[in-house]
Amino acid sequence: MPVLQLTKANFKQTIESNDFVIVDFWAPWCQPCVAFTPVFEAASEKNPDIVFGMVNTDTDPEIGEYFEVSKIPGILVIREQAGIHAQVGEIGAPAFEKIIEWARAYDMAQVREYYAQQEAAANK
Numbered sequence: 001m002p003v004l005q006l007t008k009a010n011f012k013q014t015i016e017s018n019d020f021v022i023v024d025f026w027a028p029w030c031q032p033c034v035a036f037t038p039v040f041e042a043a044s045e046k047n048p049d050i051v052f053g054m055v056n057t058d059t060d061p062e063i064g065e066y067f068e069v070s071k072i073p074g075i076l077v078i079r080e081q082a083g084i085h086a087q088v089g090e091i092g093a094p095a096f097e098k099i100i101e102w103a104r105a106y107d108m109a110q111v112r113e114y115y116a117q118q119e120a121a122a123n124k
Contacts (some may be wrong), residue, residue, distance in 0.1 A: 014064055
């Protein structure tokens with residue numbers, strides 16, 4: 001699956017309609033960000049079951065502000081609409097692969113329980 005360009009127009013829908021999304025926050029002037037793009041694209045090709053998307057923090061700063069992204073490059077791993085890992089700074093392919101492996105194995109039971117409790121409290 002090709003890497004998506006995530007914007008205000010498609011970000012929410014992408015997160016809500018996919019169980020596993022990895023977001024790369026970047027900017028064209030950020031040399032480490034640009035250097036990471038081929039690594040991100042290669043990971044997308046190796047993992048077709050995961051949606052990979054890039055947010056240009058220059059053109060869509062609101063998304064980065066919402067997630068409190070203060071430094072780039074930045075990675076956000078989202079499973080079932082919950083952010084389970086954030087990574088800031090330069091990262092190489094081996095480390096990125098480890099993050100993906102970890103995220104695949106992450107037990108979402110606690111997250112689901114938390115959301116169930118929140119929903120139950122809201123319905124009281």
